[in-house]
Amino acid sequence: MKPTESLSYPSVIMTQQQLSKILDERFEENEKKALSERTFMYDGVLYPTMVCCPEILKRIHTFRAREDDIILVSYPKAGSNWVQQILMQLEVASGKYEEDEQKQRLQKLLQLSRVCFLEFGQPEKFEGMEKLPSRRIIKTHLSPQKLPKSIFEQKAKILVLLRNPKDTAISFFHFSKGMKLLSDQETWDEYFEAFITGKVVYGSYFDYIIEWNKYLDDSNIFFITYEEIKENPASSLKKIAKFFDLSVTEEKIESIVKETRFESMKDNAGTFGKVGQVLFRKGIVGDWTSVFSESQNEKMDKKFEETVAKTKLGMKLKYEVYCKN
Numbered sequence: 001m002k003p004t005e006s007l008s009y010p011s012v013i014m015t016q017q018q019l020s021k022i023l024d025e026r027f028e029e030n031e032k033k034a035l036s037e038r039t040f041m042y043d044g045v046l047y048p049t050m051v052c053c054p055e056i057l058k059r060i061h062t063f064r065a066r067e068d069d070i071i072l073v074s075y076p077k078a079g080s081n082w083v084q085q086i087l088m089q090l091e092v093a094s095g096k097y098e099e100d101e102q103k104q105r106l107q108k109l110l111q112l113s114r115v116c117f118l119e120f121g122q123p124e125k126f127e128g129m130e131k132l133p134s135r136r137i138i139k140t141h142l143s144p145q146k147l148p149k150s151i152f153e154q155k156a157k158i159l160v161l162l163r164n165p166k167d168t169a170i171s172f173f174h175f176s177k178g179m180k181l182l183s184d185q186e187t188w189d190e191y192f193e194a195f196i197t198g199k200v201v202y203g204s205y206f207d208y209i210i211e212w213n214k215y216l217d218d219s220n221i222f223f224i225t226y227e228e229i230k231e232n233p234a235s236s237l238k239k240i241a242k243f244f245d246l247s248v249t250e251e252k253i254e255s256i257v258k259e260t261r262f263e264s265m266k267d268n269a270g271t272f273g274k275v276g277q278v279l280f281r282k283g284i285v286g287d288w289t290s291v292f293s294e295s296q297n298e299k300m301d302k303k304f305e306e307t308v309a310k311t312k313l314g315m316k317l318k319y320e321v322y323c324k325n
Contacts, residue, residue: 026050031180038181043146045203048181051120059123060142064130065150070244071158072139073147075208076201077171078163079226080139082260086229086237087137087159087244089256094246118142141202143211155220157244160212162313163226164322165205166288166300169195176201192296196303206307213313223313227285227322233257285322297325 030038030050039046042057065071070087074080116129118140129136140147151158163171173191176182181201182191191200198204215221222243229236234253241248248256292300300323308314 027179035182039201045146046199046201047119048179048201050179051117053122056119056121056123056125057146059126060119060146061148061150062123063118063126063148063150065148065154065156066134066136067154067156068135069151069154069156070135070137071151071156072137072161073158073212074139074141074161075163075168075205076141077168077175078161079229080141080161083159083161083229084137084139085260086240086256089260090237090241090244090246090248091135091137093248093252093256094241118148143203143208144215145211158221159240159243160215160221160223161226162209162223162317164285164317164319165304166292166323167226167285168205169300170288170291172200188291189293189296192299196299206303209308209313209317210311213308213311216312223316225317227318230285288323289325 027050033049038049040049040052040054041047042054047057070091072080072084072087074083116132116136116138118138119142169192170188172195173182173188176191177186194200195205198207202208212223216223222240224236224240234257237248237253237256240246241253304314304319304323308317309319
């Protein structure tokens with residue numbers, strides 16, 4: 001497969017089995033490629049050829065957002081697969097569907113979950129997305145300046161999910177190794193240096209925070225952290241539901257909390273094929289403490305302090321709580 005090729009979808013609607021088969025095929029093809037062919041540079045940022053291509057990034061501004069779209073934004077490995085499941089469950093439970101309809105709606109959302117990853121696939125998928133019923137749940141790792149302008153013009157509501165940089169870096173390293181975005185010989189120490197300098201897929205974590213910090217006071221954007229949801233799941237789900245105008249009962253909130261626990265999702269990782277083994281690893285807060293060296297802690301602390309510590313969004317990350325021994 002050439003560097004400009006990527007995951008293509010035979011149809012907008014597909015079964016989980018069909019999707020898993022496609023992902024497995026791409027995963028195997030990716031393993032056979034030279035390391036230099038597993039990513040490509042576009043507009044100064046690295047992207048994985050397994051799921052992205054330059055053509056879709058060139059045409060991403062042709063995507064037409066709707067006012068009632070549910071947009072989930074995050075830097076990679078901040079917990080977006082988990083929160084996507086939460087959003088799907090909340091939308092289905094919001095009182096618009098009978099019991100049988102709820103099951104059908106959730107199944108359809110599960111089928112669409114990869115198609116609605118904004119920058120994945122080929123640009124022709126945008127035509128198919130036009131035909132999807134509302135409310136569409138759309139996920140992306142793009143920074144705000146790279147998003148389609150229609151999202152802001154239509155005032156679609158955006159949930160921005162954040163995670164502390166140390167756990168993000170560890171999770172991203174294991175993901176990149178598992179997805180063969182790194183050489184088999186590349187070590188954590190080498191990856192850490194790449195992460196600190198922004199030379200990783202999707203670019204600098206710190207630049208990402210800086211860009212989204214500019215939107216902190218936008219009433220159509222809600223910011224929440226991975227750590228907040230882990231520590232107070234029911235309260236967090238209520239906040240998310242309220243932001244998206246989803247009416248969900250207390251009883252249903254508690255049910256969704258149980259159904260979307262990391263352990264439950266990891267048990268179902270097989271439905272994603274081989275990729276599922278990489279997507280769901282530990283899902284804990286503080287994993288970095290067993291990996292970071294003293295020198296790496298000092299470098300990360302300094303980088304955070306110099307870049308985002310004094311921003312409102314940087315403060316929301318509670319670095320002193322989650323990133324200090």
